[in-house]
Amino acid sequence: MLEIKNLHATVGGKPILKGLNLKVSDGEVHAIMGPNGAGKSTLGNVIAGRDGYDVTAGEVLYKGADLLQLEPEERACEGIFLAFQYPVEIPGVNNTYFLRAALNAQRKYRGEPELDSMQFLKLVREKLHILHISDDLMHRAVNEGFSGGEKKRNEIFQMAVLEPSLAILDETDSGLDIDALRLVAEGVNRLRSEDRSIIVVTHYQRLLDHIVPDVVHVLADGKIVASGDADLALKLEEKGYTWLEQGGIQPLNEEARV
Amino acid sequence: MSNEQTKADPSSVDHFVQQKYQHGFVTEIESETVPPGLDENVIRWISARKEEPGWLLEWRLDAYRQWLNMTPPDWAHLEIDPIDFQAISYFSAPKSDKDKPQSLDEVDPKLLETYDKLGVPLHERARLAGVAVDAVFDSISIGTTFRDELMKAGVIFCSFSEAVKDHPELVRKYLGTVVPSRDNFFAALNSAVFSDGSFVFIPRGVRCPMELSTYFRINAAETGQFERTLIIAEDSSYVSYLEGCTAPMRDENQLHAAVVELVALEQAEIKYSTVQNWYPGDENGVGGIYNFVTKRGDCRGARSKISWTQVETGSAITWKYPSCVLRGDHSVGEFYSVALTNNCQQADTGTKMIHIGRETRSKIISKGISAGRGQNAYRGLVRVAKKADKARNFTQCDSMLIGKGCGAHTFPYIEVSNPSAKVEHEATTSRIGEDQMFYCLQRGISEEDAVSMIVDGFCKQVFRELPMEFAVEAKALLEVRLEGAVG
16 A cells, blocks of 8 residues: 655755655554654655655655655545644635535546535435534534544544545544544544555554554654554553663564564 | 518518618717816816706816815825826717627637636626627616516616706705715715716615616616716615626726715615626736725614625725715614735725714624735724714624735724724734645645635635625636636
8 A cells, every 4th residue: 555665854954754664555554653753743744745845765655656746636536635633724614515525526536426415415424424423513614613522523524435545644632532532533443444554643552542553663753663563552651752762672573564 | 482572571581681771870979088187178078968967067066176185095005106187088988889899709718718717698798898789689688677677666777877867856865975075085086077877766665676786787888987876775675786797897997986875764775795806907917907986875764774795806906995874873884895916906995884873783894815916905994973872893804815925904993982882803814824725635625626615715704795696706706816826
């Protein structure tokens, strides 16, 4: 699905990613953990193609093709979805209208017929039902006046409707209480499938109690410094990120990456 | 079929064609234009040409004499090269049909392309593009139908010139009572030389059966650069009036100075909607209309209501403050505005809400959008007079910036002389967020669609106030005017 080789990237001229390697196969869930400022959010933004995040070296292959050639909206249409850490408010733009515009833009890109409002409404109802979300969110403007939990659920809901191949959840757990966290995690688990890969970016282990990853990576100073199974996350939680700096962890284990 | 038979039958095609030819060759009075410059003789000439009564000539002359002692306003946030008022010709009769394009084939393809994008109905395109009236039969028949229906309701809707001839007592009673000729420099100029415009009278208790639009008024095509509009709504009547249209109007005149006066008597309601899309000049600001407009509504009767909605996207310079004088107790004034400036356009626009009566209420929703090097200023005055007990105002003033070369400015003035008044003001400025754009792009929405979606959301509160079809057109218009503003 995704293969990143020796990726170097800068933000505003400042080097953030410094030779990152990562391989995610179809249907896998990978967690990326790391201290603040390690480059976790930068990774998501670089993959999604955000302006101002400049790749200075390395390559990113997505479904075997060069991802970095594509515009951000093309990447989205190719099936890359970024669930934002801070979902953006768009005042006056109806949530349903926004999502339908997005879905139809993607369908058009793929040469599929666009959905009319009745067809779309039916789809929305199905997805709301699966995720146990009330349709109240759909009548409001995009994220406007949403609580932290509502915003994150809206992201997962968008993901459910857009059905991406690769979803990156950027600190989706931040700012959520335990109940909201569980709801969001359940939503994500329902969307796990053989042909969908998910990268969960998080600072804390607690999300991984609910979304159990196939692989856990530790990102520090712009590089993956360790990879392992779900136990690695628990160890990190127990010992803290300083443990890494003290050399308490084994160097990158190729076999652990399946 | 014999030849004689054909000639004898008056309904035959040959006969019809012949008839048309006969009429086609009747020579109309050739178009006349006075030489550039303004003095009393020019005003006398205009008034005589329009066969106006003596009192109106005197009114024009009085305005002119006041104008001579006035200077153009310089307080607006606008950069304007000095205008040479003696270099302007103050009267030009409409172009004769001979000089106009004879069909759409002769019209600039670029203009037609814009009509297409705006979804202007086919039968309207010819008229808007200034094709000879003879070729534009559709719109005339529409106009005639409307007229009959209005007449049945007792509504008067005609050109200002016609009103002067047919309803002089009404014109004389109300003209200049809302915007006095000495009101400001441009209003005085308009009063002296106004060419034509619209006149509307809604009698007591009548709800106007349709939305009145300048669009459909016969002979409205060339009201000229000094337009004058007067709308009177008698007790308990209602009218919704639409001015302008979304399609770009062509005009040779650079200076426009219009005056609009609205009078709402007891419990009457006037809703006045404008979509203005005059030529804004090219990307470097060359050419483009200067639009200096004085619009004011007088809520003269108790519980009357006047509401202004405007979408301003055109003109090189816009200087315009549709206002409400809330004289009647419990009267209501509203102002909803979207003003867009792109490239080198400048707009200084807003409103005045003058609370005089008791428990009067006003609401101001202003949305300014600046792109390119456009400069957009909101200027508003809320004044509560001593006797206006429990007056209330709510003002919301939002600016959106697209790109880095543009500017937004807000000048709210609040003068309150009554302690029971409640005046609220909210203002925001936002840059079309890079984060909003990225959010849309990341969902697969293209840059252009994202901009129009965000702008449309920003303007929603105002578009909601427009009649349905107008709102759809206004939205399309913003999209066209913002093309290429991002990226």
